Amino acid sequence: MAVQSLFYSDRDGLEMALKTPDSMLFTTKADADARDKMLELSENIQLWLEKKIPAMPEEYAEQCALLIAENKDLFQKALKKPEVLSEQADTDSE
Amino acid sequence: MAVQSLFYSDRDGLEMALKTPDSMLFTTKADADARDKMLELSENIQLWLEKKIPAMPEEYAEQCALLIAENKDLFQKALKKPEVLSEQADTDSE
Numbered sequence: 001m002a003v004q005s006l007f008y009s010d011r012d013g014l015e016m017a018l019k020t021p022d023s024m025l026f027t028t029k030a031d032a033d034a035r036d037k038m039l040e041l042s043e044n045i046q047l048w049l050e051k052k053i054p055a056m057p058e059e060y061a062e063q064c065a066l067l068i069a070e071n072k073d074l075f076q077k078a079l080k081k082p083e084v085l086s087e088q089a090d091t092d093s094e
Numbered sequence: 095m096a097v098q099s100l101f102y103s104d105r106d107g108l109e110m111a112l113k114t115p116d117s118m119l120f121t122t123k124a125d126a127d128a129r130d131k132m133l134e135l136s137e138n139i140q141l142w143l144e145k146k147i148p149a150m151p152e153e154y155a156e157q158c159a160l161l162i163a164e165n166k167d168l169f170q171k172a173l174k175k176p177e178v179l180s181e182q183a184d185t186d187s188e
Contacts, residue, residue, distance in 0.1 A: 044176035082138035
């Protein structure tokens, strides 16, 4: 028997992390860091969208921002080659 | 007197370009190309958002996509350094 570590992001908070351990609770610090960075990006995008499109309801700004942050690498490619988004939209069943 | 050229993007269409010449009608092909590329990116982002967030009304997907495409360079930076978005949100009065 030995002590085990668990990691979560402050941005999710402990309560949320315990409720949704599959996506929010990690056995390595690196994985929790990756989620924290993703959430940081998502928060910044959301605030920017809300500022620039004041009429858009918060829920859509949040969903949009999270989607982009979760697909950061794809999105980065898309800014140079937009059609990668339609390829993913066609084939991906997420 | 001499013949002058004007350029617009098919994605806007002639009718729209004539109605909104300040942003859609150009005296150089390069400028019209830049707008065409921006609109191509915007269309791809919009379709992707609509596919991934089916509940989001089309108008918000369109506004979101256009905002991101119009601010492609900023967004590209933000994917690496999210806080550039909040700097812009704070200082920019657009």
